[in-house]
Every structure is written in C-alpha cells, then in structure tokens.
Amino acid sequence: xxxxxxxxxxxxxxxxxxxxxxxxxxxxxxxxxxxxxxxxxxxxxxxxxxxxxxxxxxxxxxxxxxxxxxxxxxxxxxxxxxxxxxxxxxxxxxxxxxxxxxxxxxxxxxxxxxxxxxxxxxxxxxxxxxxxxxxxxxxxxxxxxxxxxxxxxxxxxxxxxxxxxxxxxxxxxxxxxxxxxxxxxxxxxxxxxxxxxxxxxxxxxxxxxxxxxxxxxxxxxxxxxxxxxxxxxxxxxxxxxxxxxxxxxxxxxxxxxxxxxxxxxxxxxxxxxxxxxxxxxxxxxxxxxxxxxxxxxxxxxxxxxxxxxxxxxxxxxxxxxxxxxxxxxxxxxxxxxxxxxxxxxxxxxxxxxxxxxxxxxxxxxxxxxxx
Numbered sequence: 001x002x003x004x005x006x007x008x009x010x011x012x013x014x015x016x017x018x019x020x021x022x023x024x025x026x027x028x029x030x031x032x033x034x035x036x037x038x039x040x041x042x043x044x045x046x047x048x049x050x051x052x053x054x055x056x057x058x059x060x061x062x063x064x065x066x067x068x069x070x071x072x073x074x075x076x077x078x079x080x081x082x083x084x085x086x087x088x089x090x091x092x093x094x095x096x097x098x099x100x101x102x103x104x105x106x107x108x109x110x111x112x113x114x115x116x117x118x119x120x121x122x123x124x125x126x127x128x129x130x131x132x133x134x135x136x137x138x139x140x141x142x143x144x145x146x147x148x149x150x151x152x153x154x155x156x157x158x159x160x161x162x163x164x165x166x167x168x169x170x171x172x173x174x175x176x177x178x179x180x181x182x183x184x185x186x187x188x189x190x191x192x193x194x195x196x197x198x199x200x201x202x203x204x205x206x207x208x209x210x211x212x213x214x215x216x217x218x219x220x221x222x223x224x225x226x227x228x229x230x231x232x233x234x235x236x237x238x239x240x241x242x243x244x245x246x247x248x249x250x251x252x253x254x255x256x257x258x259x260x261x262x263x264x265x266x267x268x269x270x271x272x273x274x275x276x277x278x279x280x281x282x283x284x285x286x287x288x289x290x291x292x293x294x295x296x297x298x299x300x301x302x303x304x305x306x307x308x309x310x311x312x313x314x315x316x317x318x319x320x321x322x323x324x325x326x327x328x329x330x331x332x333x334x335x336x337x338x339x340x341x342x343x344x345x346x347x348x349x350x351x352x353x354x355x356x357x358x359x360x361x362x363x364x365x366x367x368x369x370x371x
Contacts, residue, residue, distance in 0.1 A: 319331065
C-alpha cells in the first residue's frame with residue numbers, strides 16, 4: 001500500500017470516528033441565521049447547576065444540566081416538553097412544542113399524537129446532558145419590527161422580557177432573559193472598503209508578469225490568499241463555536257457537518273497562495289518552463305480567488321447589514337474577516353485574470369514573430 005493510500009485511509013478513519021462519536025445535540029440547526037438584529041440574552045438560568053447559553057445568533061437555546069436530578073422544560077400549553085438529566089435528553093412526543101420547535105418559524109405540521117393534555121410519552125434523543133432547541137418565547141417571529149423600533153430604528157430597544165418555565169423534583173423554575181432590537185450597521189461603509197480593497201489588489205495584475213515587480217506581485221497575491229484563507233477558516237470556526245460545539249472532537253465534527261465549504265475554501269486558498277508564493281520566485285532562466293510555471297500559478301490564484309469570494313465571502317455578507325452575527329466574538333471582527341475574504345478573493349481573481357490575459361497576448365505575439 002502506497003504512502004498516499006495510507007494517508008487517505010487514515011483521514012477517512014479519522015473523519016468517520018469524529019462523526020460517529022459526535023453527539024447529535026452538537027449538530028447545527030438547519031435554519032441557523034446568518035445574522036439578525038435581535039439580541040437574545042439569558043439573565044437567570046433557574047438553579048445553579050443549570051447552564052443556559054444563547055447559540056446560533058439567538059436562534060436556539062442551549063441548556064446543560066450538571067446536577068444529579070433531571071429538569072423538565074415546559075411547553076407552550078403547560079405540558080412537559082423536554083427532560084434533561086443524568087440519564088440523557090428526552091422529548092415528549094405528545095408535546096406540540098416537540099414539533100413546533102424544529103424550525104425557527106414554528107411551522108412544522110403537528111401529528112395526530114400531539115396532545116398537550118395527554119400523558120407524556122418520553123423518547124430518548126441524546127445520551128448527554130445538553131439540549132438545544134428553538135423557543136418561540138425568546139424570539140421575535142413577526143415579519144415586521146415592533147412599533148417602537150419602526151418609530152426610532154436608529155436606537156436600541158428592549159422588545160420584551162421573556163420567561164421559559166421549568167420544573168424539577170422541588171417544583172417550578174424559570175429561565176429568564178431579554179430580547180432587544182439592535183440597530184444594524186451601515187452596510188455601505190463596509191462595501192466601499194471591500195470594493196476599494198479588491199480594486200487595489202486587482203491592480204497588481206497590470207504589472208508585467210515577467211518583470212521583477214510582476215514576480216513580486218504574484219508573491220503578494222499568494223500572501224493575500226493565505227490571509228484570506230485564514231480569515232475564511234476563522235469564520236467557519238466562529239460559526240461552529242457559536243453553534244455550541246465544545247472540545248476538540250466537537251469542534252472538528254461541527255466544522256465537518258456545518259460550514260464545511262467555507263472551511264475547505266479557506267484551506268484551498270492557503271494551499272494556492274503558498275504555491276503562488278513559490279511560483280513568484282521562479283527564475284526566468286528556464287524560458288518557456290518558467291513562463292508555464294507562472295501561468296499555472298496564476299490559474300490557481302484565479303481559481304482559489306473565485307472560490308474564496310463565492311463560498312466564504314458572499315455566503316457571509318449578511319454580516320454587513322446585521323447587528324448580531326453567529327460568532328462568539330464582537331460582530332465587527334466578523335465583518336473585518338469577511339472584508340479580508342472578499343478583498344483577497346475578488347482581488348486575486350481580477351489580478352490573476354489580467355496576468356493570464358497578458359501572458360496569452362505575449363505568447364501569441366512571440367508565436368507570430370517566429371513565423
């Protein structure tokens with residue numbers, strides 16, 4: 001068995017092991033938003049051994065029970081909905097909330113067995129002590145903002161205080177929190193910075209590819225791709241952490257089952273950037289061989305640039321116009337990362353296309369001169 005085959009089998013085995021051992025509760029929500037203008041905050045978790053977090057830009061709640069006794073989450077009609085404890089996470093298949101909370105808009109059709117007045121029928125859905133779910137009581141579900149927001153959209157507003165009832169062996173408990181409107185950023189400013197940056201990077205393509213400045217430009221484009229690829233990986237990692245992934249195994253599983261295209265695009269951009277930086281130092285003594293090497297590097301730069309701009313940049317541009325983003329750090333940092341991705345991707349694409357066009361014209365002229 002060749003070394004390459006062994007490496008492939010090792011990679012496949014590693015990915016399989018990660019996916020097989022990842023808890024289902026670590027999976028990303030299918031309708032996790034790319035951004036929102038509503039900030040959800042937890043102010044009281046109910047009891048000391050309960051840990052409650054807001055994940056996916058406020059789209060879902062995460063409750064971890066570190067205690068020795070289970071706790072029940074109460075549904076919308078006062079019925080038991082979830083039970084989280086040392087024996088795992090159970091959901092009541094007769095609770096309407098079990099089905100309504102599967103989507104962020106709560107539009108799942110209820111089956112015939114859904115009856116809040118019926119005796120609970122518990123079904124074990126996870127072996128851990130953490131549950132994640134959409135809860136309409138903590139969300140703003142209307143298509144239009146509240147009246148106070150429409151009257152003064154430039155200001156932050158408290159939309160409401162929310163309560164999610166719980167119950168344990170000692171009686172009722174509550175998770176308490178707030179829902180606030182946060183004014184969105186000025187998207188125009190971020191787009192201006194992005195366009196100007198991409199044009200500046202694209203201008204590197206007008207330098208003659210065979211000259212010293214042209215070779216250094218290819219090295220610079222490669223370096224920018226490495227930076228843009230790293231920014232894309234950071235965005236993928238941020239989204240995975242915001243989805244609730246914890247520990248190395250959970251983060252790797254989240255990356256492979258969530259923003260995988262952003263991750264792969266970032267890794268590809270780094271590889272292409274490293275190749276371009278090497279190609280930029282190729283000596284011209286080799287004549288046609290050196291020219292072919294530079295053209296190959298330019299093609300890789302163009303390919304990596306368009307993939308980076310589309311799969312890691314365009315997919316995250318909602319952050320330019322949304323106040324709350326699915327990352328665990330300040331939203332401004334996420335916007336800067338998106339700018340780096342778009343500038344590196346679009347700029348490298350434009351510069352590489354100009355260089356390839358110039359190389360094609362030069363080759364055509366050289367062929368005509370020999371005739």
